[in-house]
Each structure stands twice: as C-alpha cells, then as structure tokens.
Amino acid sequence: MSETIIQLENIDITFHQKKRVIEAVKDVSVTIKKGDIYGIVGYSGAGKSTLVRVINLLQIPTAGKITIGDQVTYADGRVQLNPAALRQKRQKIGMIFQHFNLMAQKTARQNVAFALRHSDLSKAERRTKVEELLELVGLADRADNYPAQLSGGQKQRVAIARALANDPEILISDESTSALDPKTTKQILALLQDLNRKLGLTVVMITHEMQIVKDICNRVAVMQNGELIEEGSVLEIFSHPKQALTQEFIKTATGIDEAMVKIEKQDIVEDMAANSILAQLKYAGHTTDEPILNDIYKRFEVTANILYGNIEILDDTPVGELVVVLSGQPEALESAQQAIIEAGVELTVLKRGA
Incomplete structure (x- = not known):
C-alpha cells in the first residue's frame, strides 16, 4: 500500500466580496497517494483550482486540515x-499552467535556470541541472530559443522542466x-506519465x-459548486458513475452521445422490428474476452447487429461498450438479456420494436 503524500481534510474556502459571501470550496476531503496521477475534474467555477492551491498554501483555507507527506502544514x-x-x-511542489507563464525575454535555458536562483548549487551544477532537465523533457536542442520561437507544446515542456528544477515530489x-491542440496534448500527457514513472512524481491534474x-x-x-460529489479509481468511476454530472463527463469522453445521434437515425433503429430491442452493453475486465453475442445466438437464436463499439484499457483493465440491435422470438429475447446480465455485462434497453 503506497503512502499518503497529500491529505486534505474538511477543507472550506470562503471569500467575502462587498456584501457577498462566496463558498468556493465546501467541506472537501481528498487523500492522494505517493505516485498517483490524480485527476480533479469539473466545469469552470467548480472550485478545482481554488482547492488545489491549498496544497502549497498559495490559498489559505477558511477551515480544515492539510498534511503534506508526514507534516501538518x-x-x-x-x-x-x-x-x-x-x-x-x-519548492517540493511544482506547478504548470495553461498559459505556460514563461518570461518572454529569457531563453528556454534561462527560464529553467530562473527556478534555481535560490538553490545551493554552484553555477556549474546549475548549468548541468538545466541541461539535464531540458534533455528530460525532450528540448535539449531548443535551449537557446526564446518563447516566441517555440510552439505551444515546446513552451509547456519548458514550463515542466522549470517546475522540476527543485526536484519536487508533487507536480500540480x-x-x-487546455491551450494545446489534440496531438500536442497527447504528447504532453505522455511526458507527464513518463515523469511519473521515472521520477516517482505524484501528479495532480486539474x-x-x-x-x-x-x-x-x-x-x-x-x-461541482465547490463540493466533491464523487471520487474513486478511474476504472470504478468510468464503469459505474453515480452522479449525473459524472455520467455527463463520461459520455463526452467516450463519444457515445455523438454516436447515439447517428445510431438513432439509422433505418434499422427508426423502423425497428417488433421482435427487436436496441440495447447498450457495458462490460469490464475478463468479460471483454468472452464471445457473449456469439453465445446467445447459439443458445437462443438471438442475433446481434452491432451499431457501435468501443474498448479501452483503463488502469490495465479492458473496458468496453456496445450498442446493438438484438432480434429473436420474445421468450428467447428475454432469456438472452438475462444471460448477458448473468455474464457480468450491464445491459440497458434503449428502445423496443413497435
């Protein structure tokens, strides 16, 4: 069991503005283990950034308790x-931001070196350290470039190198x-994952x-609205989201909402036969290895027309989703649904044939 590195207990953050009282964070408790990549997700104004700023006390809470490592702060x-x-x-908590926050008049090398200005290292040691950091983030060949000469992804790599300058245990x-294109986003995420593995870095992603x-x-x-409404492993949350907001986020992430708009316009769905149902199947783990649809055809002569399929690996576990039209005699159709559920698959009937 890995040790806890961040413990936030019953955190309240309240702002007083003129005659208004804003409860930005309400009674939030979070435990983050060493080596986690921990995501805090929510729409703008949910209180994510405000909460996370208490980790390094850039935001002082109104109430609660904060423990970083084994020290109550x-x-x-x-x-x-x-x-x-x-x-x-x-110094042991690095931060990277949406807009990089680089100094325009300094080169990539100088931007990273700036973070070491209070370090005990000698000039030569600092130089070596900066070179190593730029190498680590894949920017050794851009050390003398100014921010204006770098792409968005390269600027973020400089910002990451700077955030790592004082050997932090935590990276926020x-x-x-948010300001990067999809391809560059994937590259930066892969870099953060690599740093998490290589350096044992705990990453908190807002x-x-x-x-x-x-x-x-x-x-x-x-x-949502300053409160923590759901928390768990990524596998748990994606497999069984409880709150409406979480379900909404997941539908967007998996693309099922967009797919359903197209599926509902298909002839097979619009003019669904009387002996058919449109069903959504969700499954995780070993269930993904089973030929369940093949099995229900053999046992019940129920055919499955697959209209949408998606499988992903979350936390080393395969997780899948299908939208299918199941067709067969009424009793066989009922038995087939029961067999699918007994096989550990979550089944939701979206539409029945008229």
Missing part, C-alpha cells in the same frame, strides 16, 4: 510552518493542456476534460 485555523519552512515546502498541472483523466489518471475526484 495547516490546522486549527492557521498555517503551521514558519516562512522559511513554508518556502522550503513549496492546472489545465496545462481539468474540465474527462478524456484527459481517462488517458493518464489512476484516480479521479469530480467537483
């Missing part, structure tokens, strides 16, 4: 570290791929895209 309404200890703690990514969570996270928390 906030409790009983106050910060538990003196300014020097707080500075030291913050605040919508760091995002409004469940696709990103699906691609690299092992755990996910869903936030």
